[in-house]
Amino acid sequence: MYLYMYICIYVFSNLGGLTFLLLCNYSIDRIPVALSNFHKQALLAWSLIYKHNFSPTKYFIWNNKDICFKRKSLFLNNWFNNDIILVSQLFNKEGQLFNYQEFVNHFKVPVTPKQFAIVFDAIPTGVVMLYRAYSSPLSAVKIVNDPLDTPVGKLCFDQKNNRKIRSLFQNDCVSVSYVIALWNNIVNDICWVKTWSLPNRYLLTNKVKEISFKIIHRYYPVKTVMVRYKKDIDVTCTLCNMHPETVYHLFWTCESTRSLWQGICRFILDNIHDKFVLCFKDVIFGFTLYEQKFEKEFYLCNLIILLAKFYIHKCKFLNTRPVFCAFKKELELYIKTLSTSSNQKAVKTIMLCSKFELFTEIE
Numbered sequence: 106m107y108l109y110m111y112i113c114i115y116v117f118s119n120l121g122g123l124t125f126l127l128l129c130n131y132s133i134d135r136i137p138v139a140l141s142n143f144h145k146q147a148l149l150a151w152s153l154i155y156k157h158n159f160s161p162t163k164y165f166i167w168n169n170k171d172i173c174f175k176r177k178s179l180f181l182n183n184w185f186n187n188d189i190i191l192v193s194q195l196f197n198k199e200g201q202l203f204n205y206q207e208f209v210n211h212f213k214v215p216v217t218p219k220q221f222a223i224v225f226d227a228i229p230t231g232v233v234m235l236y237r238a239y240s241s242p243l244s245a246v247k248i249v250n251d252p253l254d255t256p257v258g259k260l261c262f263d264q265k266n267n268r269k270i271r272s273l274f275q276n277d278c279v280s281v282s283y284v285i286a287l288w289n290n291i292v293n294d295i296c297w298v299k300t301w302s303l304p305n306r307y308l309l310t311n312k313v314k315e316i317s318f319k320i321i322h323r324y325y326p327v328k329t330v331m332v333r334y335k336k337d338i339d340v341t342c343t344l345c346n347m348h349p350e351t352v353y354h355l356f357w358t359c360e361s362t363r364s365l366w367q368g369i370c371r372f373i374l375d376n377i378h379d380k381f382v383l384c385f386k387d388v389i390f391g392f393t394l395y396e397q398k399f400e401k402e403f404y405l406c407n408l409i410i411l412l413a414k415f416y417i418h419k420c421k422f423l424n425t426r427p428v429f430c431a432f433k434k435e436l437e438l439y440i441k442t443l444s445t446s447s448n449q450k451a452v453k454t455i456m457l458c459s460k461f462e463l464f465t466e467i468e
């Protein structure tokens with residue numbers, strides 16, 4: 106262990122010390138020393154969360170993935186120990202790169218012409234152009250902060266903060282679902298945050314939740330979708346045998362589905378919310394925008410819609426027609442099952458059912 110620690114300190118001392126290395130815009134593959142997999146992983150993780158925003162005043166010559174000789178980044182101890190650290194220090198007052206003689210006179214450091222050529226040839230042309238634009242040279246300005254004092258550094262080197270370190274990575278990994286743009290072109294006013302979290306407000310099996318998920322992501326297996334994978338599928342609707350089976354038809358316009366939704370609307374108007382109106386959009390996404398005072402009403406409406414979509418799905422695969430009274434029976438059974446659960450979501454659903462006197466005759 107002691108030897109390991111010793112090697113570790115030795116390795117990083119060849120790169121200006123660990124503290125300096127952490128500040129550099131390094132690339133693991135280009136560092137000119139052999140690293141253990143552990144160190145590679147650790148340095149990679151750091152480079153992913155510590156942002157090296159380009160700044161001419163903090164652009165280091167050393168361990169810089171953009172400044173390479175034979176595909177490896179540079180580190181020269183004698184330069185580093187003489188405080189030659191920044192690219193800006195390599196320019197004279199006119200904004201030109203030093204020539205060898207000027208350089209030796211300026212820094213008074215014994216540097217071989219070969220070393221000089223390696224470093225100066227490695228500076229990318231774009232960077233040279235950029236520094237030329239600065240009329241007053243930035244040389245002699247040496248800004249080296251301790252990376253451990255930065256907010257990211259404080260988080261990463263405090264061992265109790267694993268969860269927070271994880272969230273640093275996750276902040277950068279947020280991707281927006283491709284379907285959002287697709288639907289936003291067709292439907293206005295979708296509150297996506299609520300749409301995504303809606304099924305998780307209830308105690309439901311994944312089988313129920315995934316129907317909505319598949320419909321929203323446009324891969325619910327209606328026949329017009331399946332025909333993409335097998336050309337000779339008969340695409341007529343399983344329920345009515347008349348129209349092509351699209352999501353819109355199966356879950357909304359098909360004759361038997363329509364009468365199911367009519368039954369559901371009547372049930373909701375009679376028992377839960379007397380101003381209830383249902384559109385196809387609400388069937389797909391659920392109700393997400395409503396007056397706050399109707400929160401309880403729409404909590405139950407959304408639950409019924411989720412279960413109804415699952416019921417239609419089951420009817421399709423069992424080859425039976427959706428009928429409202431059969432669905433109502435299923436709903437009743439579901440509520441009855443919930444009443445035995447102590448799960449918070451179940452308790453909330455049961456509480457609201459008894460508030461609206463739904464299925465209270467079960468007991």
Ligand SMILES: [Zn+2]
Nearest residue numbers: 342344345359
């Ligand atoms: Zn149909």
